[in-house]
Amino acid sequence: METLTKLFDEYKNTYFSLLILFIVEFTIFIGLYSILIELPKIFSYILILSLLALFLWYLGNVLKYNTLPKSKKGSLSILLYINSQTKKQYDELRKLLGERFETLIRNKTEIDFIVLYVPFHLTNKDALVDLKSKVEILKKTNAKYLITIKIVSNNSNTNEKYLLELNMGINHKKYNAQLTKLYEASLNEGYFRPFRITFTNDEKLEIMLNTADKINYICQYVLGVTCMLDGQIDIAKKVCDSLYNDLYNAKAKDEVKSSIGKLIPLRCAEIYMNLAIRSLHNYYDKKDITSLNDFYTNLSKMNTYKPNSFDYYLNMAIYHFLKRRDITKAQHCINKSLELKPKNTALYSNAFLTAYQAFPCSKIYKAYKRAFHVNYDLQSIIKFINMVLEDEPKQSGLYFALAILHAKCNDENECNKSMIEYLNLNKHLCTDFVSNEIIKALTNKEIKDFITC
Numbered sequence: 001m002e003t004l005t006k007l008f009d010e011y012k013n014t015y016f017s018l019l020i021l022f023i024v025e026f027t028i029f030i031g032l033y034s035i036l037i038e039l040p041k042i043f044s045y046i047l048i049l050s051l052l053a054l055f056l057w058y059l060g061n062v063l064k065y066n067t068l069p070k071s072k073k074g075s076l077s078i079l080l081y082i083n084s085q086t087k088k089q090y091d092e093l094r095k096l097l098g099e100r101f102e103t104l105i106r107n108k109t110e111i112d113f114i115v116l117y118v119p120f121h122l123t124n125k126d127a128l129v130d131l132k133s134k135v136e137i138l139k140k141t142n143a144k145y146l147i148t149i150k151i152v153s154n155n156s157n158t159n160e161k162y163l164l165e166l167n168m169g170i171n172h173k174k175y176n177a178q179l180t181k182l183y184e185a186s187l188n189e190g191y192f193r194p195f196r197i198t199f200t201n202d203e204k205l206e207i208m209l210n211t212a213d214k215i216n217y218i219c220q221y222v223l224g225v226t227c228m229l230d231g232q233i234d235i236a237k238k239v240c241d242s243l244y245n246d247l248y249n250a251k252a253k254d255e256v257k258s259s260i261g262k263l264i265p266l267r268c269a270e271i272y273m274n275l276a277i278r279s280l281h282n283y284y285d286k287k288d289i290t291s292l293n294d295f296y297t298n299l300s301k302m303n304t305y306k307p308n309s310f311d312y313y314l315n316m317a318i319y320h321f322l323k324r325r326d327i328t329k330a331q332h333c334i335n336k337s338l339e340l341k342p343k344n345t346a347l348y349s350n351a352f353l354t355a356y357q358a359f360p361c362s363k364i365y366k367a368y369k370r371a372f373h374v375n376y377d378l379q380s381i382i383k384f385i386n387m388v389l390e391d392e393p394k395q396s397g398l399y400f401a402l403a404i405l406h407a408k409c410n411d412e413n414e415c416n417k418s419m420i421e422y423l424n425l426n427k428h429l430c431t432d433f434v435s436n437e438i439i440k441a442l443t444n445k446e447i448k449d450f451i452t453c
Helices: 002-011 016-038 041-065 087-109 131-141 177-189 201-229 233-249 255-286 289-305 310-324 327-340 346-356 361-371 378-391 396-408 412-425 433-442
Strands: 077-083 114-117 145-154 161-170 195-200
Touching: 077 087, 077 131, 087 114, 087 145, 087 201, 131 145, 145 201, 161 201, 195 201, 201 233, 201 255, 233 255, 255 289, 255 310, 289 310, 310 327, 310 346, 327 346, 346 361, 346 378, 346 396, 361 396, 378 396, 396 412
Parallel strands: 077 114, 077 145
Antiparallel strands: 145 161, 161 195
């Protein structure tokens, strides 16, 4: 058995051994068949099957030995590619740097990361030199994140010197131009480019531990951002929250911690904004109070990371309206958002509240005409107004708002239906010249000419 193990260890990384083994087995098979032909067939079958099983075991081990590690699809896995000159250096890097990093990222995030290592015998000093090869190895292993670590030593009689090179890359979906720009800017702002570290043998342990710490922070940040952009918001939340708390409580801050520390609150704010929007959409679909409360909770959490932002005030206006129809608080939030950005989508919220309060139709029209200078999805506004009208069908101003929006969308039929509903509720209100002209325009074929910006 010991001889077989040595044979396996020596030849398992070459397919030449398979050929040798096949020839040996074929020879034994012929010999045994000749010898045992007159004996009971059962002995012959047992020997042949035993040899076949041995061959299959050897073949399976050889294939496994020469195959890259692989994680399940959908798992959050990190691939470490350690490029070293000797097996001893590889084992040392894996223990001091790799396993330290693995412990840190699992304990700090409480997420079941899968850390894969490319075995020493499958590494190649000339491999992973271009983007194509890096993407290919990530696809083969189903890994999300690639960390390449290369160490080169310079032997000296007094003290051995080392050069450690680190590079990182991520496998992510194709984003649209805006998200790609955000992603690249986010990484370029931080300490995320390849870097080198030189050290002596006496400094090795300290350098390895500090480097593992740096990789942990960088990897968490990049994974958090990527999960957010890929739509894995819940995972992104856990990763970024953990990273923020870790950096906030850190006593000593180096260049990496300081750089990420400036960025992570912005990413956390974006994540909670995404969670808030998800909760809001759930409320639209189910009309359950739990989703609306989650909307408020996520907005409040976002505000702790990025206080008093435009997005916070704009969405808080929506919350105050949906929760208690609190027009005063909603209008206050809209005014705050308009102070931050005078020409923005808050103009549509302002126009909506104008219509909801049943102001004269001329004032409603002017509010929407001003809002039309800002590009927005008008169909989503129409959907929101219809949702409100389901609960409050007597809100006449909202029918007039619908008429204006449908006119802007060149939908004459829906525009006329909305105007009929408005007039049925307010026949006595539109008597001034301006209102009559608006009604006339909205109920005839001159809609397109009338609603222009």
